[in-house]
Amino acid sequence: MPGLRIVYPLVASDRASVEADAPAWYPVESLETASARIWIEGRIYRGRPELVNRVESIGSGGVDDSAFAAQLRACVESGDGDFVVACLDRSDGRLGVAGDRFGRLPVYYHASESRVVVARDQGFVLAHVDVPVIDHTALAQALLFGFPLRSRTLIAGAHRLLPGEVLVVSPRGSRVVPAPASPF
Numbered sequence: 215m216p217g218l219r220i221v222y223p224l225v226a227s228d229r230a231s232v233e234a235d236a237p238a239w240y241p242v243e244s245l246e247t248a249s250a251r252i253w254i255e256g257r258i259y260r261g262r263p264e265l266v267n268r269v270e271s272i273g274s275g276g277v278d279d280s281a282f283a284a285q286l287r288a289c290v291e292s293g294d295g296d297f298v299v300a301c302l303d304r305s306d307g308r309l310g311v312a313g314d315r316f317g318r319l320p321v322y323y324h325a326s327e328s329r330v331v332v333a334r335d336q337g338f339v340l341a342h343v344d345v346p347v348i349d350h351t352a353l354a355q356a357l358l359f360g361f362p363l364r365s366r367t368l369i370a371g372a373h374r375l376l377p378g379e380v381l382v383v384s385p386r387g388s389r390v391v392p393a394p395a396s397p398f
Contacts, residue, residue, distance in 0.1 A: 218242060218255045218300055220332040221342060222309055222383045232302065232309075245270060249304055255334065256297030256319050265293030272301050272310075279308075283380035283391035286310040298334065308384040317377030324372040325388045332381065339372050347371075365390075 217240070221231045232253065245252040247270045258265055268289040277285075282303070289312075290299055296318040300311045311332055313321050322339045323332045331342040340346055349370040352362035365373040375381055378393025 217334040218253050219338050222330045224329055251302045253300045254297055258293045258295035258297055261293040265289055268292055269299060279382045279389055280391055282310055283382050286312050286380050291315050311381040313375055315377060321375040322372060323381055330383045330388045340369060
């Protein structure tokens with residue numbers, strides 16, 4: 215599957231690998247600013263100029279993960295469409311990933327002690343899991359309801375980013391920042 219694929223090593227000497235592997239017809243855009251590298255995958259139907267302007271102004275400038283996530287979430291909420299935004303801050307190497315406000319394009323991630331893998335393709339995430347183990351609760355949920363509940367996937371430790379959530383990854387580790395109104 216084409217699209218955005220990220221391997222973020224949690225070892226300070228290594229660099230994050232962000233690929234936007236897509237044919238010419240597939241909507242993946244890469245933007246460069248003085249403070250960040252930004253990737254937008256998918257289609258923005260309304261509010262594209264505002265979203266791009268807001269994303270281009272993102273820079274952590276020493277803010278904590280929650281503030282960085284809030285900046286990215288505000289950008290995402292300014293547009294309407296089916297898209298995913300990834301922002302790599304040049305100043306501290308921090309990466310933020312967020313989907314559109316309704317989570318229409320699924321984003322999967324897996325965090326281990328050595329790296330965080332993010333992609334829209336579960337197969338890419340699975341290929342970077344050392345020893346995949348079935349999440350038995352997710353399997354039971356899939357058999358009962360037809361799909362795993364919340365952020366679970368059938369692979370233990372692999373999750374789906376929920377609407378409004380922002381995944382923030384840095385050399386210090388990874389964290390999912392929930393939406394402000396989320397009860398979770």
